[in-house]
Structure formats: C-alpha cells, structure tokens
Amino acid sequence: MDPNPKRPKTVDRVDSVEVVNSSESTQLLCSIDPNRKRAKTVDRVDSAESTQFPDEVLERVLSLIDSHKDRSSVSLVCKDWYNAERWSRRHVFIGNCYSVSPEIVAARFPRIRSVTIKGKPRFSDFNLVPEDWGADIYPWLSVFALAYPFLEELRLKRMAVSDESLEFLATKFCNFKALSLLSCDGFSTDGLKAIATHCKNLTELDIQENGIDDLGGHWLSCFPETLTSLEVLNFASLNSEVSFDALEKLVSRCKSLKVLKVNRNISLDQLQKLLSHCPQLMELGTGAFTQELISGPVTEFKNMFSNCRNLITLSGLWDATPLYLPVIYPACARLTFLNLSYATLRSDELANLLSHCKSLRRLWLLDTVGDKGLEAVGSCCPFLEELRVFPAHPFDQQIFLGVTESGFVSVSRGCPRLRYVLYFCRQMTNAAVAAIAKNCPDFTHFRLCIMNPGQPDYLTKEPMDEAFGSIVKTCTKLQRLAISGLLTDRTFEYIGKYSKNLETLSVAFAGSSDLGMEYVLQGCPKLRKLEIRDCPFGNAALLSGLTKYESMRSLWMSACNVSMNACRALAKEKPRLNVEVIRDEDGADDSQAHKVYVYRTVAGPRRDAPPFVLTL
C-alpha cells in the first residue's frame, strides 16, 4: 500500500460552509500572481510547465500551516489552492461527527495521519442525552482502514467506542501511535488490552473520564517488553489496580516518557519508585497521596520530587493530607498547572502549598478551600491565567457552603491576567461580578455556575443581569460564556449587543421570553455553539435563527417551549441543517419537542439514528 498516493488533477469539490478568515500566509501567496496558469500535467514530478507557483511549492508552503481554521481559509481561495491544501493536510479536526461523513473526508483528504473527532452534544456529559444516541466511531474506522491505513493518531471526545472498535484500531493500523479518549463510553479495559498488545509503536495512551467498564488492571501487563516508545500514559481515571511490577518495568524502559498519570491505587512508596525511573517527566498525576500510618516517616519521601526538574504539571493528589503535601514543595516553584480538584484541602493547607508556587498559570481546586483559600490564590499566584473551582458536595447544600462571591473577588484582585474561569458557588452578587470584570478584563472563558437555579443576587435580591452585563461589556475578548442565576431577557440583550467575539454560550433556567434567545441570535456574529436548557424560549425564538444556524456548529434546546411543527418548519426551510428531536421516554406530549439538536451538515440526515431520534 502506497503511503503517498499520487495526486490526480481533477477533483470533486465539496461544498464548504466555513467562514473565510484572513491569514498572513494566504495574503502573501495571493499577492504573487493571481492570474498564473494552472499546471496541466497529471504527473506531479514534471514541473516544467510555466507556472510561477508549481504545485509542489504551494503544497510545501501550505504544509507549514497547522491551524485548521487557516487551512479552511486557504482552501476557499481557488481550486488550485483547494487541491494543494487537501493534499498537504495531515491532521483533520471534525467538531461534530455528523456534520460530515467518513467517505467525504476520505475523498477530500488523501494523506491524513491524525484525526480528532467530537461526537455527542456537550449536555450528554450531564445525562441529557439518552444512551445509544449514536456517535459510534466504528463506521469511521472502517473507512479509515482503507483510506488511511497509516493513520497514527486518533483523538476522540464524546464518542461511542466499543471494544471491537478498539481491537479493530489496534490490528488494522500498523503504524498507530497515539490514542486519546475523553468522555467516551461503551468500552471496557478489554479494549485497552488490544491497544496495549498490538500497537507496536504506541507513543500515547490517554484515557480520561470515560464511561468505561473497568474489568481489572490486567491491560497494563499486555504491553510487550519490546515496547519502549511510550511518551504519554494516562490511566488516572481507571479504578482497578494494575500490576505495579509491570508498570515499573514499562516506565523504566520508556526513556521518552513525558506524561505519566497513574490511578489512585498507586501508593506513595510506589510513586517514589516510579519517579526514580523517570525524572524527565513533564506531567505527573500521582496516586493516593497518603499512607495508612499517619505517623510514618515523611522524610523518606522528601526527595521524591527533587530530581524532577522538568515537571510543570501536577495532578492526582487524592486524599492529600497536610502531613504529606509538603513532599511536593521542591517541585512547586516550576509548576505551571496544578490540579487539586481531587484533594479535599482546607484553606490553610492550600495557602501553605501555594506560597511555593510562584509560576502557576493554571489551578484547579475543590471548594473545600473556601473563600480563605481563594484569598491565598490571589496573594500567591500573580501570573494565574486559569482557575477552576469545583463543588465538593454539589447536591448536598447543608454540608458546606463552599466558596462565595468574596473568594472570586479576592482572586480577581490578585490575578489580573485571568483568562479562564469555571466557578461553582451558592451565592453571588452583581456588584462582585462587576468588580471581577474590572479587575480581569481579559477573560476569554467565563463560566459561572450559581448552583441553585434561578437564584437572584443574594444581597439586593435583583436578577443577575447586571453581572453578566458587566462581563460582556468589559471583556471584549470573551469567547465562551456560561450563565446562571436569576436572569431576565436583559442579560441576553447585553450578550447580543456586546459580545462580538462570543463563540460558545451555555444557558440554563434563564430568560423571560422569546426575546432573550432572539437577542443572542441577532447579535453575536461569531456564535458557533448555543446550548440551552430549561428556558422559556419558544417557536418564534427558534425560527428567528433561521439564517444563523448554518454559520454555527450546533444548537441544543431542551426543556424549552418549542413545538414539533416549528422544528419541521425549520427543517423544511434549511435542508442543509439536520433538525433532530430526541423523543421523551414517556412520550407524553407528542406535539412538543422536548430535546432539539440542530446542526449544519454536508452528510445529509443520519443513517444510524436510533428510534428515539427523529430527523425532521
């Protein structure tokens, strides 16, 4: 099989609905000679024709462009550029697996080595999408086996992956190197066994947060002794114990290992042994960070991190106690990303730890640290760009209040470079958010979750409209926004009017009327993903976006006020959209559309839709 298929001249052009962006390289190439002759020869090697820009040169230049958005722009310039681009593309990114078919992808891009695919709508993470909805990877793999037998990398998010698919992947692609599964489901550790056993050149196995059937840790022992190429190994989310002996041997023979994230069963003793074999690690996820004997010798572990001079990311730290946490201090000064979202730290413990972490850029926490802990964040981490605070007890309000608006404000005062925030809290005020926006005008991602739906400003009792108003007015670079609390249409008016760069908007339990959604659809020129649940938006709102949806990746509306007829009308008007309704289990009210998923596609209606998904 020829890994570099020869390139014929004529090609079917596929309709593209992407928006053209300008890029420097595109402009540069454009300025040379817009009227150059097209090369007439079929054989690429013969470049004797009088083109100022032979195909090989164009391809060579284009091969330096990585961003898929830029590549989309390049492909829209003219037919020659479209061809040159498609032949030089090595990585394809598919943001919605149903927006295109594997056959279309294979026909357009002959030389792909790396594929990234996202499947289910994001709300499937929160159980809003029934099981067996779709997004099966298998049809893609069977096409790729023929089109890209030398495929090296596969990165999947929210796809349905079976053990058969994993086995197929492991056995049909002889050069396969990197597998990353995030938020996928449908497979078990048996599938991982197949990967470990058959992929002789494996460099990356990254298994994160999937609905996986954990049948035991034997898969790790399936790596052959000849495998020395591993650079990334992440099995932190798997619960079963692996053979430590096998793991230790694997780690010691893979000299290029850069990322190692083990699961909770790996003890501190074992971690120390592992680290002695791979001091070159850049990213480490520890196991349980405590030992049975609390009065045990901590001094033994003191040097565990001293030799890890390249460590910039640290996670895991399950059950970390103040007794053992100081063990990581030697590595703290170099850390740029610290994930403490599995460690139930208190404010004082966090403060002590953070005083050593002056280079921190990204920090993930549990709200057990409280507002006091966040004060420490503000005072110790001036370079912080990303903060995520997760709730330790999201469903049990009586136990612990968690963090409040005051913690958030403290962080904003000390960390003016904040760009990305995810914040779960039980109370918030408009004034606090206004202050936060003022302190951190560079927000690109602002996700605020006030956990009680429809909760107003707890001091003034007003809706939280002004809070999000201040964010969109001040933070002009905002790309992603998630709103919560008691919100009227005014919030949406602000969003539509001010968020010129907004691409993703998540809405829940908000708004007063159709106007809300209409404001957003009429404003927000760069909107790509809109996901809405439990809001009073109805048919007029849905249909107001008629001309907009083709420029977006997708729209999700559930538990709103949309009727089947309105969905049918939308589907009829816009044949290049798939308008899908997920039927309610009890099938109570058939005239209402309880869950609507609308997305642009060049692949036509789904052929694999389960019975509860109606394509209109």
Next chain:
Amino acid sequence: MDQTRSTLDLFNNVDLTTELRLGLPGSDGKPENVKSSLSGNKRTSSEMGSSSCTDENESRYSPPTKEQVVGWPPVRSYRKNILQVKKTESEMGSGMYVKVSMDGAPYLRKLDLKMYQSYEELIKGLQVMFKCVIGLYSEREGYNGSQHVPTYEDKDGDWMLVGDVPWEMFISSCKRLRIMKSCEARGLGEFV
C-alpha cells in the same frame, strides 16, 4: 459558619433530599439521575421580597419544584463518582463514628468524625448537638472560661483534652468523646 447557615436556610425552605446511588464508577456507563428538590423561582422571589423581578417577568418561567432535575448542577459524571466514592469510604469501613457523652445528659450520642475537617468544625458540631457552649481552645489554658470542656479517650485509654494534637492525629486516635463540666475538668488543664 452560623451566618452562612442562615443564608442557606433562606433558600432551602423545602426539604432538600438528595438521592445518590453508590455505584462503582463505570459500572453501567451512565450514573443514575440525581434527584434533588429545589425551591421554585416564584417562591424564592416572593420570599426575598423582590418586586423588581416580578415586574419584569410577566411570562415567568417556573423551574421544576421538588422534582428530578437531571444534570444539574452541571458536574460531570466522573467527578460525581469520585466524590461519591469518597463519601462511601467515610461512611462505611473506617469506623469514624465515636460515642459522645455529656455529663448530666440522660443518653449518649454518636458522631462521625469524618464529617469534620477541623477542630473548629467539630466544636461547633458538638455545641449544636448538645446545646452547650464550649468556646475557644488555647494552648495555655485549654477551654478556660466555658462551662463545658471537650475531652476524648485515646488509643491508650487516656483521657485527653481535645485540641492539643494535630487534627489528623486526633481523629486517628480518638475512641470516644466526653464533654465534661468545666469544674470537673480543671484537673486536666492544671498540669499543662
């Protein structure tokens, strides 16, 4: 802590019952829907006395009350499972329930030490449970000034003053608690 409790109470007039299924992560690929009850928006705004919101919201949307709210708050299944596992471990196995007696009370109580993260929280819990005042700990004087003194029996069978050792050491060695009357407890503090 008390202040924050009352803030919570304002929002939580309804009985908040949560049902968590303690399944192993990944056992069926999809965790159970979590049921949680919420106070309706309408009720909340009227409690708060907010006239401004009711004015603006003519076609007011009322979220479900006391019903299953699937997928809210938007915490990923994986994270829920991790925390559930933590809760399981603390509720079963480790045996952190200790008997608590108070001098003069007709019967004893049982307390789960794992529910608390610090002495401060434990003392507050004891104060609520027994309707007494224990007050603040100081290394020199113990709980001087208050009517009641918290003590505990450690692994060796000795009666110790609560608060002297680090929290972690305390919960690993505490076998039972006793709230003594301060007149009786004077002996404990004297030799410090």
